[in-house]
Amino acid sequence: MDFSDINFSLLIASLIVAATPILLAALGELVAEKSGVLNLGVEGMMIFGAISGFIITIETKNPWLGFLCSSIGGMLLASIFAVVTQIFRANQVASGLALTLFGLGLSALLGQSYTGIKPVAFPDMHIPILADIPVIGIILFQHDFIVYFSIFVVFLIYYLFRNSHFGLIIKAVGENHDSAHALGYNVILIRFFTILLGGALAGLGGGYLSLVRVPQWTEGMTAGAGWIALALVVFASWQPFRLLIGAYIFGGITLLQLNLQALGLEINVALLSMSPYLVTIGVLVFMSARRNKNSLEAPKSLGKTFFGL
Amino acid sequence: MSDKGTILKIKDISKEYPSVKANDSVSLDLEYGKIQALLGENGAGKSTLVKIIYGLVKPDSGRMYLNDMEYRPKGPQDARSKGVGMVFQHFSLFDALSVFENIALGLDNILEKKELKKQIIDVSSEYGLSISLDKIVGNLSAGERQRIEIIRCLLLNPKIMIMDEPTSVLTPGEVSDLFLVLQKLSKSGMSILYISHKLEEIRTICTKATIMRRGRVVKNCDPQKISATKIAEEMVGTSFSSPKKSKIRKGKECLQINNLSFQPSDPFGIPIKNLNLKLHHGEIIGIGGVAGNGQEEFLSLLSGELKPSNGSLFFNDEDITKYNVVERRNKGLLSAPEERLGHAAVPAMSLTENCLITAEHRMKLSKRGLIDYRISKNLSDRIIKKLDVRTGGSDALARSLSGGNLQKFVIGRELIQNPKIFIVNQPTWGVDAAAASSIRQQILDLAKEGAGIIVISQDLDELLEISDVFCALVGGQLSSPEMTNELNPSRLGMLISNSIE
Numbered sequence: 001m002d003f004s005d006i007n008f009s010l011l012i013a014s015l016i017v018a019a020t021p022i023l024l025a026a027l028g029e030l031v032a033e034k035s036g037v038l039n040l041g042v043e044g045m046m047i048f049g050a051i052s053g054f055i056i057t058i059e060t061k062n063p064w065l066g067f068l069c070s071s072i073g074g075m076l077l078a079s080i081f082a083v084v085t086q087i088f089r090a091n092q093v094a095s096g097l098a099l100t101l102f103g104l105g106l107s108a109l110l111g112q113s114y115t116g117i118k119p120v121a122f123p124d125m126h127i128p129i130l131a132d133i134p135v136i137g138i139i140l141f142q143h144d145f146i147v148y149f150s151i152f153v154v155f156l157i158y159y160l161f162r163n164s165h166f167g168l169i170i171k172a173v174g175e176n177h178d179s180a181h182a183l184g185y186n187v188i189l190i191r192f193f194t195i196l197l198g199g200a201l202a203g204l205g206g207g208y209l210s211l212v213r214v215p216q217w218t219e220g221m222t223a224g225a226g227w228i229a230l231a232l233v234v235f236a237s238w239q240p241f242r243l244l245i246g247a248y249i250f251g252g253i254t255l256l257q258l259n260l261q262a263l264g265l266e267i268n269v270a271l272l273s274m275s276p277y278l279v280t281i282g283v284l285v286f287m288s289a290r291r292n293k294n295s296l297e298a299p300k301s302l303g304k305t306f307f308g309l
Numbered sequence: 310m311s312d313k314g315t316i317l318k319i320k321d322i323s324k325e326y327p328s329v330k331a332n333d334s335v336s337l338d339l340e341y342g343k344i345q346a347l348l349g350e351n352g353a354g355k356s357t358l359v360k361i362i363y364g365l366v367k368p369d370s371g372r373m374y375l376n377d378m379e380y381r382p383k384g385p386q387d388a389r390s391k392g393v394g395m396v397f398q399h400f401s402l403f404d405a406l407s408v409f410e411n412i413a414l415g416l417d418n419i420l421e422k423k424e425l426k427k428q429i430i431d432v433s434s435e436y437g438l439s440i441s442l443d444k445i446v447g448n449l450s451a452g453e454r455q456r457i458e459i460i461r462c463l464l465l466n467p468k469i470m471i472m473d474e475p476t477s478v479l480t481p482g483e484v485s486d487l488f489l490v491l492q493k494l495s496k497s498g499m500s501i502l503y504i505s506h507k508l509e510e511i512r513t514i515c516t517k518a519t520i521m522r523r524g525r526v527v528k529n530c531d532p533q534k535i536s537a538t539k540i541a542e543e544m545v546g547t548s549f550s551s552p553k554k555s556k557i558r559k560g561k562e563c564l565q566i567n568n569l570s571f572q573p574s575d576p577f578g579i580p581i582k583n584l585n586l587k588l589h590h591g592e593i594i595g596i597g598g599v600a601g602n603g604q605e606e607f608l609s610l611l612s613g614e615l616k617p618s619n620g621s622l623f624f625n626d627e628d629i630t631k632y633n634v635v636e637r638r639n640k641g642l643l644s645a646p647e648e649r650l651g652h653a654a655v656p657a658m659s660l661t662e663n664c665l666i667t668a669e670h671r672m673k674l675s676k677r678g679l680i681d682y683r684i685s686k687n688l689s690d691r692i693i694k695k696l697d698v699r700t701g702g703s704d705a706l707a708r709s710l711s712g713g714n715l716q717k718f719v720i721g722r723e724l725i726q727n728p729k730i731f732i733v734n735q736p737t738w739g740v741d742a743a744a745a746s747s748i749r750q751q752i753l754d755l756a757k758e759g760a761g762i763i764v765i766s767q768d769l770d771e772l773l774e775i776s777d778v779f780c781a782l783v784g785g786q787l788s789s790p791e792m793t794n795e796l797n798p799s800r801l802g803m804l805i806s807n808s809i810e
Contacts, residue, residue, distance in 0.1 A: 165413065165419045168406075168413060168414060169414065171403070171405075171406060172403050172406065172414050175403040175405050175406065176401075176402075176403050179401035179402065179403060180403075182365065182385065182397065183385060183401060183414060184384050184385035184386035184389070184417075297405060299405075300404065
């Protein structure tokens, strides 16, 4: 067996690509959960975003428009969830599961005639000078716009919750919606916003999957990525940078084990396939083991329905 | 204190809820620079009235005038902008956020961090409200939390401050600190509407009181000029007597606590150190001390929820150290913890179901593993009647009851089971005067029938009133028992403030 068959700088570059859909979806869910909304519909919003973006790209030959529409698609699905849970006060867990099933079914229906087509390629950005640095250039500076955008969102959300007043309000709503209401904040409006934002990011992640990562349309192509994103949020204890690390580890191990399988390593394939899940969870648990209690806990109102006073 | 007349005039406010008329044409005048009391039993309509003033609830009819201008707040933000601030009974704070973040959330205009920090420090030093900004609120004491609420309120420069039962969770020291702050505020011209059912407090700091009963204003008076008993009678509508203590007839020893120790795994828990105590039939032992000195742990060790790391417990010469909660209950050792929602009672279950939780075996509410709902309902109806619990019935959910009424229910639930030993933490917390006196009377009656009772409380007057023997629990250590009737205030103070030599 020969490990030199694996090109590590290419591997790292492609792990970033593999992780981006999950990262985007998880970031959206993080914001929603911070405001106290548990949306289990991530998988559904992702795949609906994937097909919306794919169809628009095929029809218009413009991947930028495709990405825009995958966000809008995710938001559309999220808005159903928002109306049902925030206005009609339905149970969030049940509504989220329904949303996933609905998204999977609807996208399969819409995508029937789009199977096997290849979309217009989405160009990589070749960042001048930096991209030509050996190794690092390939790893970091030859990606497409969405990859950089997802990293930008990590920073943005970090700033949102650390320094901004708006982020503080979102946290307050998620911690104790009754207190936030008593202080005069509009709990439902804020949650509407975070749910839609979550949908937009999940949809964008889905679009990235069908337009860049694969790139083609297959029924059920998210294959559990939405669930991984959900789990990552919890294991990253609602912190954007840990989410980034978690998503990249997951992406990395996924690719590495595929490479190892290709090399014909004498480990059971089933073991290799489960390794990304185990390693990611292991690392995140390890990272959170030594932190103090308060920084780890879930938002206290997570998943609870707000009834007003 | 300048007397410039009325700042807030409330005229004929009414508010009806599906089951109850919470406010029935209530009128009230709040004067400039005064600390004015709003008194009433649980469910008299005080909280509703206050929520209307603060814009959280819209009245069905009636008008309010602020400085002679019509005042109709659209919501709390609107009320705050017009100079009405409020400090809540159950603090509206966010446990996971820092002190600074909590204060920032309560403000309507967004300020630069530095500027806001400066303002907070100014206000806190002006009124002697010391606070450290970076601490996480979840780890703070009730007094510190209240300080945050007050600072948050003061930063908005209110003309009126509403305080909803501000002292119900405070230690005596914290209460006197709070009174100093309130007096300073009223001197500087602020009007304070002070809600409470602790009569002595109101007599200390308020110069005008409005008494409410069943949604109506029944009397306006100067509480410093009439007696506490008179006020209490107005509140409940009938006269009531304070409980009578009969002579101690100490029986045989029923509970022996030997070298009980406990090491908590929770870093904020209080270790219990080498606790020794003997309880006799017919005796009431009062355990005094400031909250957070091991009261919760002590009760849990006796009830069986916590296992001691060392020491033993004997019940009528039988070693019960290894018995769990149910086994101890079956023996006749019953307990009622302090936290009523979530510990003593399950919020989302009906009163009958809550009754089943502790009384199932002792009162034989089930047969061969099947619950007999008829008997259970019967029992909870009896509890409701015996303690005058104000509720829609035994099918009402525990969380739908007001704090005081639920407290009556959870205490009554244990009392009705004829305990041989009864351990209770804060039996009358948040309960109005009449109900508190009835609970105390029932505890005394229970002792008279021969039960041994341990009452843990932060209300020293309560302990002096009903207990035969007094101990102080300080830092997880118990002072040696002293006869209650031989105690004087200075000795009490010494015991509570620490100092086991």
